[in-house]
Amino acid sequence: MADSAERRRLAYEAALLYYLEQQTMESIAKKMGLSRSTVSRLVASARNEGLVRISLHAPQEPTGTLASQLGDMYNVKVTIVPTPQATTELRRLEKVASVAGAMISEALEDGMTLGIAWGTTVSAISERLVPKSLERVTIVQLNGAANPVTTGIPYVGELLGNFGRAFGAKILAFPVPAFFDYASTRAAMWRERSIAAVRDAGRGADIAVFGVGAFSAPVASHVYAGGYMSGEEVLRLRRDGVVGDVCTVLVRGNGSYADIEINSRASGPTPAELGRIPRRICVAAGPAKATALAGVLRSGAVTDLIVDDECARRVVEENERRWHARSGHAGIAE
Secondary structure (H helix, E strand, O other), rough: OHHHHHHHHHHOOOOOOHOOOOEEEEEEEHHHHOOOHHHHHHHHHHHOOOOOOOOOOOOOOOOOOOHHHHHHHHHOOOEEEEOOOOHHHHHHHHHHHHHHHHHHHHHHHOOOOEEEEHHHHHHHOOOOOOOOOOOOOOEEEEOOOOOEEEEEEHHHHHHHHHHHHHOEEEOOOOOOOOOOHHHEEEEEEOOHHHHHHHHHHHHHEEEEOOOOEEEOOOOOHHHHHHHOOOOOHHHHHHHOOEEEEOOOOOOOOOOOOOOOOOHEEEEEEEEEHOOOEEEEEEEEEEHHHHHHHHHHHHOOOOEEEEEEEEHHHHHHHHHHHHHHHHHHHHHHHH
């Protein structure tokens, strides 16, 4: 291949033919006198180097559609990712993560701080970001990742690295446990200046990105599959009406969380703390996440939701069942 300037020129030409003229890799290769594999690498490098920026603009949803129903229920902006019914949970996650990756790249601008909460969904998003050349961008980890058997550094480090490389960003890691053993330990740690600086950066973020943790799902939520909680702890939480978590803060089905004991030891921001961040993008995939997602939506943590159609449908149905149940009880009381 020629020198760097020539390679970039070829990458731009290949991307122009592929994205704007919608030519196939084969036809581009023939036109440019290159192999198909070389053209594929050129198109990929054009995206990685910021020569190509992909922008997604969701169509205006007519009143009565699934997205508008869900948006009206919880006062959030909803993007529905259509998926075939026979799609596996893993493929469903990949499709939603791809849309989320493009939308996050589109939303991020020079000088912004992006807060991210680690987890299975955000990890998938990190692998599907559209690279964008930006200046003075900071990526900050919102919740700790250590537990009694791991520091969490390899897992979260790779996730943070993907975001950092995509946007040429400064990284602020949060080197604390996901859950402290004692609330007093957390209180002492929060007074440390190095830790306070990361927390302040997270609280001052322009955009937050997070998934929803569910106790049981075909694609397991990392906080429940990675040794952060015992089976006995999960059972106690379920008995208390807890349905899942957001940023490792446990949430009940009705959206409440303040009096759940483990939250006094959790390192992530509460829904109220998230609420101070102007844009909070929640990404969820799969019907098994519906109950937990409904609880998180009721907590007020979300401004923007990216979700597959089946999960969205289940959330709407669950909300309607709860409404009918309350109406029925009210009628009997009267």
